[in-house]
Amino acid sequence: EAQAAAHPRWLYRRLGEQWPQQRDDIIRANNAQPPMTLRVNTHVTDRGACLQALADAGIAAAPGGLSPWAITLEEPRDVERIPGFAAGQLSVQDEAAQLAAPLLGPRPGERILDACAAPGGKACHILELEPAVAELVAMDVSAERLQRVAENLQRLSLDATLLAGDAAAPPPGLAAQSFDRVLVDAPCSASGVIRRHPDVKVLRQADDIARLAYQQLAILDGVWGLLRPGGRLLYVTCSVLEAENAAVVARFLDAQPDAFESPLDVDWGERQPHGRQLLPAIAGTDGLFFCSLSRRVD
Numbered sequence: 001e002a003q004a005a006a007h008p009r010w011l012y013r014r015l016g017e018q019w020p021q022q023r024d025d026i027i028r029a030n031n032a033q034p035p036m037t038l039r040v041n042t043h044v045t046d047r048g049a050c051l052q053a054l055a056d057a058g059i060a061a062a063p064g065g066l067s068p069w070a071i072t073l074e075e076p077r078d079v080e081r082i083p084g085f086a087a088g089q090l091s092v093q094d095e096a097a098q099l100a101a102p103l104l105g106p107r108p109g110e111r112i113l114d115a116c117a118a119p120g121g122k123a124c125h126i127l128e129l130e131p132a133v134a135e136l137v138a139m140d141v142s143a144e145r146l147q148r149v150a151e152n153l154q155r156l157s158l159d160a161t162l163l164a165g166d167a168a169a170p171p172p173g174l175a176a177q178s179f180d181r182v183l184v185d186a187p188c189s190a191s192g193v194i195r196r197h198p199d200v201k202v203l204r205q206a207d208d209i210a211r212l213a214y215q216q217l218a219i220l221d222g223v224w225g226l227l228r229p230g231g232r233l234l235y236v237t238c239s240v241l242e243a244e245n246a247a248v249v250a251r252f253l254d255a256q257p258d259a260f261e262s263p264l265d266v267d268w269g270e271r272q273p274h275g276r277q278l279l280p281a282i283a284g285t286d287g288l289f290f291c292s293l294s295r296r297v298d
Contacts, residue, residue, distance in 0.1 A: 006031055010206035011191065018242055022279055026240065026287070029280035030194040036076040038085075039093040039121075040069045041156060043128045047071060050090060053083040066268055066285065067098035069125075088156040093121045094193075096278045096285035100183065101125035103264060103290055104234045108132035110180035115139055115167040115223050120149030122185055122236075127158045136160040137174070139167065168218040170226060177228040184223060186216045188237040188244050192280055192287025209243050216248045224256060229297040232262065237289045240279060242272065245289040249274040252293075262292040 002012035005027045015023045038061075040047045047063060050071060054061045059077060064070025072095070084090045100122045106112055110133050114123040117138035127136055138153075140146050143164040153160055165171040167184065189212055190200045220235065227233055237244050250273065253259055261274055269276040275291025 006201070008201055008204075011201070011204070014206075014241060019240070019279070025281070026279055029282050029284070029287075032195055032282045034094075034195040034286075035283055036073045037064065037093065037095050037098075038071045038073070038082070038090045039067070039098050039125060040071060041089050041091065041128050042069060043131060045084065045089045050084055057081075057083050059083075064095045064098075067095045069098050070095040072283070086155070091121060091124065091152070091156070093125070094196075094286045094288075096288040097121060098125060099266075099278075099288075099290065100185065100234060100236050101129050103266075103292060104181050104183050105232065106130035106133055106181060109134050111178060112136045113139065113174070113179045113182045113223065113226060115170075115182060115184045115219065116141070116186060118142060118145035118149055120152040122183060123149060123160055124152050124156050124158055126183070127153075127160065128156070131158075137163055137179075139163040139165045139170075141166045166222070168215065168222040170222055174226055176225050179226050180228060180231050182223050182227050182231070182233040183236070184219055184233060185236045186219055186244075188212055188216065188239040189241060190238055192238045192240045192278075192289070195280060196286065209241060212239075213243050213248050216244060217251055220248070220252045221255070224252075224259065224295070227295050229258070229295050231295050233293045233295075235275070235289075235291045235293060238286060239289060240277065240287040245277065245291070246272040246274040249291050249293070258296045259293050260296060262294045264290060264292055 002009040040050050060074035061071050079085045117123045118140040123138045138149050138160045146162050194200050269278045277289050278285050280287040
């Protein structure tokens with residue numbers, strides 16, 4: 001069965017154990033062509049104007065269903081041929097990924113850390129939604145990949161502080177309890193974005209999941225001390241496996257007495273023991289997990 005589904009046996013089995021009712025739909029989505037979805041920069045334009053510009057250029061497109069910033073193209077296009085892209089009116093970002101910035105909820109005057117920022121889509125969206133933040137620090141363990149963040153910021157005429165650093169052991173220049181909000185878009189199995197990265201089927205092995213979960217927990221532990229009391233941390237992965245998602249959050253909460261989950265006030269996705277899970281869907285979103293954590297005030 002796994003061979004017929006074009007999935008490795010270990011992943012086929014795990015999907016069946018965790019998502020018995022949805023496995024076949026997940027596999028069909030994984031094996032389908034991914035949609036090309038754009039994010040409208042509502043700081044400079046609106047979705048209606050962008051849809052009209054696309055129609056005028058003969059590009060068939062439709063508004064997204066979950067994100068008010070999303071536009072999905074009927075057929076993928078070279079970004080240079082998309083009206084408004086070069087001018088910073090639009091970016092390419094899956095609709096599920098567009099939900100991270102509003103769930104983080106940036107407010108004017110806040111300091112925000114995007115702890116695993118490259119290539120910068122979520123960091124840029126945060127700044128588009130709230131241009132009046134005091135500072136956004138976009139950190140990534142790869143200095144080379146931070147160049148992608150810089151390029152996206154430049155195209156969108158946005159400013160952020162770029163920092164090469166390991167979120168599991170943050171640079172000493174980041175002061176304790178100095179951030180109001182922290183985004184952790186953690187490294188993961190990418191089991192929710194296989195349609196975009198089909199090599200995941202070959203590159204990922206069953207024993208990678210425990211290693212990734214250990215790394216994810218280390219990142220949460222590493223950045224937690226940077227969050228001020230009363231602040232919010234949004235944990236995101238592009239995995240559909242509970243071992244990397246709700247199970248990591250459960251272990252973190254068990255070890256951090258000043259941490260508690262803030263339930264997400266949304267009606268989409270699948271409710272999990274902690275957080276919510278979007279599953280990959282044909283012509284729909286990628287498979288992303290979201291969980292909001294807050295730090296108690298003494």
